[in-house]
Amino acid sequence: MTTTGTRRSALSNWRFWFAHNSGVLTAAALFVAMFTLYISNHSAGLTPAVATTAANKAVLLALVAMAQTLPVLTRGLDLSVGMVFVMANCIASVIVVGTVGEGLLGILAVLAIGALAGFINGAIVVWGRLQPIITTLATGAVYYGISLFVRPGPGGDVQSDIADFLTGQLFDTVPAALVVLLFVVLVVWIPYRRSVLGRAAYAVGSNEQAAYMSGVPVQRAKLLAYTLAGLLASVAGLMLTFNTYSGEASAPIAGSYTLNSIAAVVIGGTSLFGGWGSAIGSIFGAFVLRTIEDLLFVFDLPPLWQPLFQGVVLLIAVSLGALRILRVRNRLELFS
């Protein structure tokens, strides 16, 4: 009797788990399908080299998309993630040099600068009470300005031992970039998701007033979300430096990463209205966007088609999220 009861409740726990994670699972399934299609049409098949190339590209957007997820969960937005990403790249190309020890110190400095940039965003949003969009649009421009100042033209260098290690393969099979991503998930995302402040971020995004009334630390939750967003964007910036061995203050890269990060967040099942979603979903969302590019390549389609396909995938993802409108009883709710 007790066992059946326990089993039933364990079963229903699974049922709820599926319901809560349907967005992530859908994005993951979409990615697996697309990646399988890509590999099966690739002349070399799934070799460590092919996987590593794909991973090195995809992990950059995955990290920036994770960064974007955090403010979005609080019903905010961070338009500066791409600029923090580029700023970290430029700064890393100056200070992550020398011996391995000096390189590691440089990495820590870059991470601290990224977190500081995010903290400034959060402080302006929380204490300045400005809208996240306009705040991060402005700070993003500042961060890009700093990038140009640090690196007026493309160039620089990076500690090559660290770079080769983190963009190569572990045990000659597993792409190291994927391990870095997994490490970030385990050390940053999972503890955050299960901390009181992380859950407070969801509460704020779900209903800020109710959260305040319930005694949720609203301001600290937002500050932490933006700070971690800056930190994660700078991790991505470091990985970019390790891939290119140089820094470049590129406005197109900054802009496209910002916009693609929002797309990846949406494809990953996170609601732009806040309170719902997961950074894991955003990772798969980023992978999906990157695989579109690879698919065009193996099917010999012109790369010019890429924006069109990305747009179609994004539209489909957004439409799935809009299904709730069919249930609305009061037409005024459509506008809220």
Added chain:
Amino acid sequence: MHDRKPYLELKQISKRYGGVAALTGVDFSVYPGEIQAVLGENGAGKSTLIKIASGVTDPTEGEVLVEGKPVRFRSPTEAMRAGVVCVFQELSLLPEMTVADNLSIIDPPKWLGLIDAKGQRERARALLKRVGCEDVHPLELVRDLPLSRRQMVEIAKALGRNPRILILDEATSALTADDVERVYGIIRDLKASGVGILYVSHRMREIEALADTATVFRNGRKIETFTKGARSVDAIIEMMIGREVTHQYPEKPDPSTDKPVALAAANLAWGREIQDISFNLRKGEIVGLGGLDGQGQRELLLALFGVLRGVSGTVAVDGKPLLLDGPRRAMHAPLPMALIPEDRKTEGLMLPMSVRDNMTLAALPHLAGRFGVDRDKENAAVQSMVDRLRVKTPDMLAPVSALSGGNQQKVVLAKWLMTEPGIILLNDPTRGIDVGTKQEIYRLMRELANQGAAILFYSTDYAELIGCCDRVLVIYGGRIRRELAGETLNERSLLQSALNVDATEQAA
């Protein structure tokens, strides 16, 4: 009578919002192990009292004491830490999160510093069991629960915070009869364990069943605290009404029933909020919607204007059936309809836009010339409205946000009068505006009615309903409870039927 000291004490508390006094010099205390009912009309100051006690707002003057020591709650969190927990009428649950998350939102069980999901689930299960909601799974999302279950979860959440003082603000309004009994049981258990309970309800029967003492508020002042049974229901109602400042109302015409029907509603129903409502609205008539706040009056107006989806029943305008599929259809009915919304800031006005643009927004088709809007015609129409309603504005191009509340409301009225409506639905149009403007609005309503408009007027101010309306339909729980007109239209019968304790029911 009380041998113990009060747990929570408010001393000489006043609260002003802008120039309006919500509470004036209130002394109030709650003792451990007592159930105290708080009574009063809409706007008597009950919600302000609760907000101050639970740390949502600060008092303008006065002192809050917990166990004799002065405290200053800067947030609901601080009040909760001091043992004052409130079950809010507007639910404080987070819709996109699970029941378990909601129940342990601020201090979840932890393991190695992180939230212990399993422990949290078990805690949720225990709390749900305590309120008799074993059918709710801890991992269900709050947004997927029906309203009555959400209210029970809200109560469970408050219990989980180990209150010393529990404030229940209309906490049973959406509950089923079984749940209400269960909540009574919980309240009595809490009382037995020494928790003080502050119970705000409009239902006299609940108060008779539960309360030890009751306190009546009126116009932001405490009138009296008395023990149960010391005052009759009639005496309590008398206290709640008191003597009010009487407004000058325009004269009513002689009642006559031979005027043609402008709008006929039959068997309207929508969810819990509207249940089987039928009535006629005649040309030249002002019909009031009375009753306590939130009994379905607002929904009824929205339903007639086509805003709600899935309304059953029929509505005929000037004898022709009206399809309820949106404001545009209602505005182009045989007798054009207009709805003056309740919240002028979000539903009635575009604040940054000019007085002129706001006024003519709904009436642009009337003002169209050969090429777009005829500016001369528009300016003339706006000027005549500004004069007619005496809108105090520096210029018709000034942004509406620069106007006072009363004048903003006049702009909303003007916007809909521009469309020359035959049926006007008013949703509490005088809330929060000054007396002078109120009187101008009353005068305008009567003027429009005399010109043949049919007016349906919802107000939370009973004096206003009595002063302005030819008839009043009293709504209770989504149904028309009673129709009052002529002699029977007075404050006493209005309040009695609003509280559902009127003579007809007592006789039955």
